[in-house]
Amino acid sequence: MHLDDTAKSLTRVAVIGIGEHAETKLLPAIRAVSKLWLVAVSSRDAIKAKRILDRHPGISIHASHTDEALYESADLIVAAGPPQFNQKIIDAALRRNKHVLCEKPLATDRSTLAHLLGVAETAGSAITAVGLNLRFSATIRELIARGEHDPIAAIHIEYATTKPVTVAWGALNVAASCTLWHAIHVIDLAQSFLGPIRLSQIRQMELDEPGIAIEVQLQGNRCCGSILLHNCAPAFSLTIRTMHRSGTIATLTDLKSLTLSKPKHISATSSLYREQPRSYSLGTLADDIDSAGYRTMFAHIAHSIETGVQPLTSFQNTASAHTLLFELIDAVSLDPGNEREA
Template sequence: MSKLRIGVVGVGNIFKHAHLPSWLSHPDAEIVAVCDANQQAAQKLADEHGIAKIYSDYNDLIASDEVDVVNVCTPNLYHSVVSVAALQAGKHVFCEKPDAINPDEAVKMAEAAKASGKVLMVMRNNRFRPVSDFLRTYVDKGHMGEIYTGRCGWVRRRGIPGKGGWFTTKELSGGGPLIDLGVHMIDLAIWIMGNPKPVAVSGSVYTKFAGNDLNDSEHGAFGEKKTGGTFDVEDLATGFIRFDNGATLQLECSWASNVENEGRFIELRGTKSGFSLFNDDLKLFTEIEGTLCNVIPQLPKDSGGHKSNIHHFIDVVQGKADPIFLPEQGVDMIKILCAIYESAKLGREIRLD
């Protein structure tokens, strides 16, 4: 079987640290072209990895007959624009999260994928961790009973990425930690719950640390800082989601807040058992023979979700697997995120269509 030829649009940190090693580790994938507004960065990457084609305009890369798959790693504003153009040109698309910056753009992506018959997948790396697979199986086997409520989030003490650059510029990013971090943990919680349909959302957002330059998070190194640049997004968001089956989910995401430590967390509660996942530490709470028990599963501490996600995408393109992620799930995600921003603005719950 011939290799899938990958064309990359956007060669910043998320590509270099997460996407690039994932493509390079698969024997059926080959990066043949790169495009970036920073031609020096594109040239450097091409030289390092023997990539023949360098483009300054993504439309030229998409038009190339030598590209089978377009990997989109641009600022958030351009995720939908590049993805739709690539799908319409008959290319498969693997896009960095978030899917888009508003529901209309997410719908355009889903419709373009359906019309083209090509595979569209957006990064959902946390679904591909061993602990996530265990929890989804645990739920599917009925061990939790009815999951009726929970909470999730990702909080940092100090870790604002690319301050003054595109990360903190709402026009380019769509928002702050809610759209940057929330997409990860909300998606994972909903996926483990069995993908119930969101029907209503409420939330609040805060900007309290725009003038603070402290950083204690490795993730704060993402993006390029710009002195005197724009900071018109939140640094903390809270929210509440209602689902069509009566279940609810609370959430909290921050780039900066006065907490003890940075952490990712999901807690879900069912009628038979519940669980708490904090970073990689999982505990199950249940009853055994009339006794309340805490159970600690012994699972691999594997953070290679990006690699597994991209390898799964390749399997789907090659017809070896059914997709774990569907574009319609991405539409629901962006509806949730944007409704939280709208709720914060209007001070009331927002119903989802």
């Protein structure tokens, strides 16, 4: 293909690991960013490959993720498979000094995280990023910006999706993988609002509905909070109470609807939800995550590649969130009876 001057200035992108998420979310988001050029995907499924070509004409299809031509064709490699698969892709890409976006989580154990951080450190100028798209949701960005000039007394976020997780992460069973799929998201969001945090208490609760929930108490220098995670659907509830005794209470549902209220007074230790385990709400069900968050995430990565500055969600910047994730993995014990077949 002949490249004109405009095409030469774009960052060429190859996506490896084409599941439903990559096909419906990542590929359209990449195509929507003017500084990115989707040039290749890797898929062993001939029917899926034809469907992708019909939707994105002009790209090349590679049957194997080890195809050298796949890496040579791109500047940015998107590793969109499960964590145990993505590690191989990241290794191969960074050895070739390619920029990398890895779908979350980057790793599910400490040794893998240390290995990938080490590989990234020796990769020279390569930009690295983890696909924590919720950080780039318009309502989340609005709330973070608002908190810089308007005291926030409390934040409550509820998110749930009707699509179940059916794929296990490595040695973890499906139920554990489902619970932790969004744990990395919510820990990252908590750090975005709170700064450095620690997990002060973790407890497991039975629910009226099938499955169990994990409640995680958070503690920071100027605030405290809690996370509720469900093991039968990708769902979470995040509540943060700051040390401001008056100010805005922000409530987000599905990361799209932002409601702000200004009470006369709120105790720094009061809860925004009832304390009885069986009364927790897991939010309004939604079929779709904020797609604009994906586009904003890829635009942010494109800007990082252009400027040479690591993005907010670089491997190094998300290392502490992953470390907290591993603490959560170590602490929870999920009932195998709740496990679904992969």
